Amino acid sequence: MxxxxxxxxxxxxxxxxxxxxxxxxxxxxxxxxxxxxxxxxxxxxxxxxxxxxxxxxxxxxxxxxxxxxxxxxxxxxxxxxxxxxxxxxxxxxxxxxxxxxxxxxxxxxxxxxxxxxxxxxxxxxxxxxxxxxxxxxxxELVAPELAGRGKITPVQVRWSDPDRYQHVNNVRYLDYVLAGRVDMTSHADPSMARVAMGNADAARWLIARQDIDYLVQMMFRLEPFHVLTAPVHLGTSSIVLATEIVDPDDGIVHAKARTVLVCADEAGHKRPLPDAARAALEKLLTTQ
The missing domain is CATH 3.10.129.10 (Hotdog Thioesterase)
Known part of the structure; x- marks a missing residue:
C-alpha cells in the first residue's frame, strides 16, 4: 500500500x-x-x-x-x-x-x-x-423494506441537481432523504421540530450514521418524486429511520437509506428522547 x-x-x-x-x-x-x-x-x-x-x-x-x-x-x-x-x-x-x-x-x-x-x-x-x-x-445498518409504508414527502428535483453525467448527483439524494426525515419527524410530534422552525425549545437532532444504496438513476423532471420515511427502531436517545425514494408513477425505488438520528442537548450530549416523541414514533414504528 x-x-x-x-x-x-x-x-x-x-x-x-x-x-x-x-x-x-x-x-x-x-x-x-x-x-x-x-x-x-x-x-x-x-x-x-x-x-x-x-x-x-x-x-x-x-x-x-x-x-x-x-x-x-x-x-x-x-x-x-x-x-x-x-x-x-x-x-x-x-x-x-x-x-x-x-x-x-x-x-x-x-x-x-x-x-x-x-x-x-x-x-x-x-x-x-x-x-x-x-x-x-x-x-451494516439494516432496515426492513417500506413497500409503500411511511410518510410521503414530495420532493422536486432542481435544475442544478444533475451532474456532468446528466443524472441526479449522489449527494443530492441525501438532500431528498433529509427533506423526508425532517418532514416525517417534525410532523410526528412538535417536540421534534428543528432549530429555526419556530420552536424555541427544540432539542438538537444529530446524525450519527447514514447509509444509502443507489438503485436506479434519477433524471431531472418537473414532477416530484416521493420520499417515504418511517421509524424502524427506537433506542434510549436514538431513532433508526428507513427511507425510500420512489417514482410515484411506476413505483420504481431509486434509492434506499438508513439513518441513525440522536437526540442531544445544546452542548451536543446525548439525552433521552422526549416522551411525546417516543409515544408518537411508537405508533409509526415499522419493523417488518
Missing part, C-alpha cells in the same frame, strides 16, 4: 446548517471532492471523464465539523478492488479530531451502452497501489 491520499477540502460558510455546524449532506460532498482529487491524481482520471457511478455510501459521523478558514483534512485509500467495483475508505479530520469515517462503493460505467464495465489494467494498477486489505468494514 502506498499510504493514504490526503486532500485539503475548503469549507464554505454556506455548508453550515441552523445548528451552526456543517450539515450532514455536505459531508458527502466533501467525500466526493476528495475522491475526485484522488482519482484525477493518477490513472483513474479517465474514469471520471468516461463514467463512474456511486453504488452506496456508509457514513459514520463522529464529531461535528465547524466552519474554519483552514481546510478539512480528508484521508482516503482503497479498501477493496473487484473486477467491476471498488470500495474507497475515508477519514475526515479537523483540528486533529476524527469527524467522519466513511466507505463508498463505486462502479465504472459505460454511459453510451448504459451498462457497468470492468476495470482496465491501468485503473486496477492505480487502485491496487492504494489498497489496504486490512481495512475493517463498517457495521
Amino acid at each position: 502506498t499510504g493514504v491520499f490526503v486532500a485539503d477540502v475548503q469549507l464554505r460558510w454556506t455548508d453550515l446548517d441552523a445548528q451552526g455546524h456543517v450539515n450532514n449532506v455536505m459531508v458527502a460532498d466533501y467525500l466526493q471532492q476528495a475522491r475526485a482529487e484522488f482519482m484525477l491524481s493518477g490513472d483513474a482520471g479517465e474514469m471520471i471523464e468516461d463514467g463512474l457511478v456511486v453504488v452506496a455510501h456508509q457514513i459514520s459521523y463522529r464529531n461535528p465539523i465547524h466552519y474554519s478558514d483552514d481546510p478539512l483534512r480528508a484521508e482516503l485509500w482503497v479498501a477493496e478492488v473487484g473486477a467491476a467495483r471498488l470500495v474507497i475508505a475515508y477519514r475526515l479530520i479537523q483540528d486533529d479530531s476524527l469527524c467522519v469515517e466513511a466507505r463508498t462503493v463505486l462502479c465504472p460505467y459505460d454511459f453510451e451502452r448504459m451498462v457497468p464495465r470492468r476495470l482496465t489494467r491501468r485503473e486496477r494498477g492505480f487502485f491496487t497501489a492504494w489498497l489496504d486489505e486490512n481495512t475493517a468494514p463498517l457495521p
Whole structure:
C-alpha cells in the first residue's frame, strides 16, 4: 500500500446548517471532492471523464465539523478492488479530531451502452497501489423494506441537481432523504421540530450514521418524486429511520437509506428522547 491520499477540502460558510455546524449532506460532498482529487491524481482520471457511478455510501459521523478558514483534512485509500467495483475508505479530520469515517462503493460505467464495465489494467494498477486489505468494514445498518409504508414527502428535483453525467448527483439524494426525515419527524410530534422552525425549545437532532444504496438513476423532471420515511427502531436517545425514494408513477425505488438520528442537548450530549416523541414514533414504528 502506498499510504493514504490526503486532500485539503475548503469549507464554505454556506455548508453550515441552523445548528451552526456543517450539515450532514455536505459531508458527502466533501467525500466526493476528495475522491475526485484522488482519482484525477493518477490513472483513474479517465474514469471520471468516461463514467463512474456511486453504488452506496456508509457514513459514520463522529464529531461535528465547524466552519474554519483552514481546510478539512480528508484521508482516503482503497479498501477493496473487484473486477467491476471498488470500495474507497475515508477519514475526515479537523483540528486533529476524527469527524467522519466513511466507505463508498463505486462502479465504472459505460454511459453510451448504459451498462457497468470492468476495470482496465491501468485503473486496477492505480487502485491496487492504494489498497489496504486490512481495512475493517463498517457495521451494516439494516432496515426492513417500506413497500409503500411511511410518510410521503414530495420532493422536486432542481435544475442544478444533475451532474456532468446528466443524472441526479449522489449527494443530492441525501438532500431528498433529509427533506423526508425532517418532514416525517417534525410532523410526528412538535417536540421534534428543528432549530429555526419556530420552536424555541427544540432539542438538537444529530446524525450519527447514514447509509444509502443507489438503485436506479434519477433524471431531472418537473414532477416530484416521493420520499417515504418511517421509524424502524427506537433506542434510549436514538431513532433508526428507513427511507425510500420512489417514482410515484411506476413505483420504481431509486434509492434506499438508513439513518441513525440522536437526540442531544445544546452542548451536543446525548439525552433521552422526549416522551411525546417516543409515544408518537411508537405508533409509526415499522419493523417488518
